Amino acid sequence: MIDPTPINESIRQASPALEAALSDLGRRAIFxxxxxxxxxxxxxxxxxxxxxxxxxxxxxxxxxxxxxxxxxxxxxxxxNRALLYSPVEGIPEMRRLWRGWQRRHQSDLPSTLPMVTAGLTHGLSLMADLFGGADRAVAVPAPFWGNYRQTFHLRTGARIVSAPVYRDDGYHCEAIAEALAGEPPGEPALAILNIPSNPGGYSPTVDERARLKASLLAVADSRPLVVICDDAYAGLVYDPEVPAESMFWELNGAHDNLIPVKVDGGTKEFCFFGGRVGFLTFPFEPESDAAAALESKVKCLVRAAMGSPVAASQVLLLQALRDGEVAERVESVRRLLLDRHRVLDAALSGVDRRLLRPLPCNSGCFALVELASGLGVDADTVRRHLLEDHDTGLVAVGDRFLRIAFCSVRESDLAEVVERLQRGVAELGG
Ligand SMILES: Cc1ncc(COP(=O)(O)O)c(C=O)c1O
Structure with missing residues (x-):
């Protein structure tokens, strides 16, 4: 085995906090x-x-x-590129163009050439490999995408610390900071920011982002904090007052102890679900030693698990990135979802609050509703009843929430979906 000490040292030189946060596996990995x-x-x-x-x-x-x-x-x-092996780090032209896409609204802050992963899930699992490990705290705003449990906890033994993010009908900006408050000072931690969120469909407002950022900086005063920006739904924001940019940029360089990492990809942003092209991006200059060291580690882990990423779908994503009208195409998908969101929002605003409480939703692909307390019925019972008696499929999230994926329902059907949900809940618990 080659000695990883020099590349760990390159990471330490650029960011002692990031080096301190490496897991045992992350420390050992070298291409x-x-x-x-x-x-x-x-x-x-x-x-x-x-x-x-x-x-x-x-x-x-x-x-x-x-x-x-x-x-x-x-x-x-x-x-030819599609039929042959891709470089382990991804096809160079595609990586460059994706970096340009990520940076289309800003250009000053450092960001590495994105490393290609097999979808965002794989990018998250690489983060878990590099920075997770036994008992590492991973704070996640709840309710959250359940697969974080598999990627971080099941695979590496990291400890998911749930950070309830809806409070008093609003967004609780200090949720992550409160969730990590009990962790031993100095101990590195991870936090996941999934904005717009799954399952919530929420993105913080300007004021909320400022408070969220301040609370994360306060956490970083007492420990190395790696903030994983899961930008799966990047750009899908329907309120013009709400920022659509990733928090990766806002947190980039904001505190020596806080290292944001961007996990994004073509899955939802370019509607290329089957393509499985994701990216991992760190807050360093592309030519820096830290970028090379992190690239070596990620490549080692990609090579160990999948050899090299799929070339054919990278080549297809490359065609989209070369298309001079790609921004307009992506925007037209956002506008389609914006119309659905408007209709769903109107339907949900009319529901009987004795049965259901819609949670704030301004972005993404989903809306979340909470079952009113005291109904004596849980979310999975409602879900099964809707399947059996109302020909309707929703997702149960925990005991109290149901998720409506408006991204996959026609605008003209959304009011009926809400009507069936309401009727179903009334039949069971009304
Ligand atoms: C929040 C979030 N992160 C990551 C993913 C995974 O994306 P991919 O399908 O590219 O692995 C999803 C998919 O649903 C998601 O909702």
Missing amino acids: PPDIPFQAAQARGKRYNATIGQITDGAGQALGLPALAAGLGSLDSEDR
Whole structure:
């Protein structure tokens, strides 16, 4: 095994807090100088006899006709890229263009060239590998996307610390800080910011963001804090007064002890759910030693689990990123969801509060409703009743909440979905 001390030292030089937050695995991980490393060094040489991919001997894929035909609209260079191995860190042009996309509203703050992951879930699991581990506290605003339990707790033994974020009909900005208050001072911690949120469909207002940021800076006064910005639903904000930019930028460089990491990807942002192209981005300059050290660690873990990321879907995402009208295309999806959100909001505002309480929702793909207390019925019973008697599927979140995915229901059907939900709850507990 190669000694990881020098690259850990590069991370420490850039950010002692980030180095302190590394897990045992994160500390040990370093990209080995084996086949992909040596093949990358041989790229472009007259004779490249390094990598185990079958070509014509001059770098061109021997794509089976059916596969090549499936990629028929691509030019020959992209078709070739799609059929051959991707570099472990991702296809360079696509990484550069995604970085440009991430930075389209600002340009001053440092951010690495994003590392490609197999969807956001894989990016989150890499974060868990690097910074999780036995008993590491991970504060998560609740209710939250349940898969965090699998990625952080089940896989690495990290401890999910639930931070209830809805209080008195509003957003509780200090939830994470309060959740971590009992942790031993000096002990590194993780926090997950999922804005817009799943399952809540909420993004904080300008004032709430300021308070949230201040509370996170206060946490960082007493411990290294890695803030994972899960930007799965980036940009899907329906209130013009509410900021749509990732908190990654606001937290970037704000405190020596606070390191934001951006987890994002084409899944929801570009409606490319099946493509499984995600990204991990750190708050350092692309050419810095810290960026190289973190890239080495991430590449080591990607290589260990999946070899290299899928090339064909990266090439497809690349086509979208090269499209001069991509921003308009993404905006037209946002506008479609904005219309659905407006209709759903109107329907939910009319529900009987003795049965249901809609939680504030201004963004994302979902709205959350809470069952009124004292009904004597739990969310999963309502969910099953809606399936069996009302031909309607919602998701139960914990005992008290139901999630409506308005991203996947026609605008004209949303009022009926709410009507059925209300009727179903009334039949069970009204
Ligand atoms: C909050 C959140 N993070 C991450 C993901 C995972 O994204 P992907 O499908 O790209 O793995 C989802 C998917 O539903 C999500 O809701």
